Amino acid sequence: MTERMSGGCACGRVRFTAEVEPAEAYLCHCRMCQRATGSVSIAFVHAQLDSIKWGHEPDWYDSSPIARRPFCRECGTSLGFAFKEGSDKMDLTVAAFDDPSPFKPKHHFGAESIHRAWLNTEGLPEMRTQDYQKLVDKWVDATGEFPG
Template structure:
């Protein structure tokens, strides 16, 4: 049974509701995704295109001859990926969901471009945002409080 889940961009101009069937997600490491996002990988949740309703239409970038990507032109948030033809599915970026915590990575894609040093970072020092005083001070100066 599907569950409606909401998401959108950082500035709120683009919002969506998607019918989500399960918790399965994946990490894509292909060079097209790396170049399009500026990251070593991106987390995606595959959904049926017909099950995504946009409230505030996203912008679309033709990222290759076979695919396009949804994003917000105002804040730059990457929202998804879809083939131009031949698929009833599309991918939404896991981080663009309002509550991405339910999703679990089930596989890697584009393994030929994987940067393995970035996969298992267990044991590296961990720093919490609120413990970095210069950042806290900037937030307080700009808004009167630290978000959280």
């Protein structure tokens, strides 16, 4: 089921709304995405170009001869991937949505570059942010409170 959802960058400068299908999200592991994001993979969801409404136009990086990527030049948030020509869709980053919890991955793309050790991390020790006292203290010292 298609839903109109909103999102944006970390600093709030770039905001968007788009029609997306949360069950159609996927993980991209291709080397271009790894390099562009500095991560082992990135979660994307397809959106029709004409359904995307930018509150503030993002900055764009020509990441290859065939593609470009929207981002915020102020905070560096990666917002998506788009072919330069020939597509009526683009991908938006799942984590940029205000509530990414409805998204479920449907498949992996760029499987030739999957870092398998990062796919199943179940069983690794888990630490909650609020349990790392040094970080909590830094937030309280800087802002007077820990973000909730």
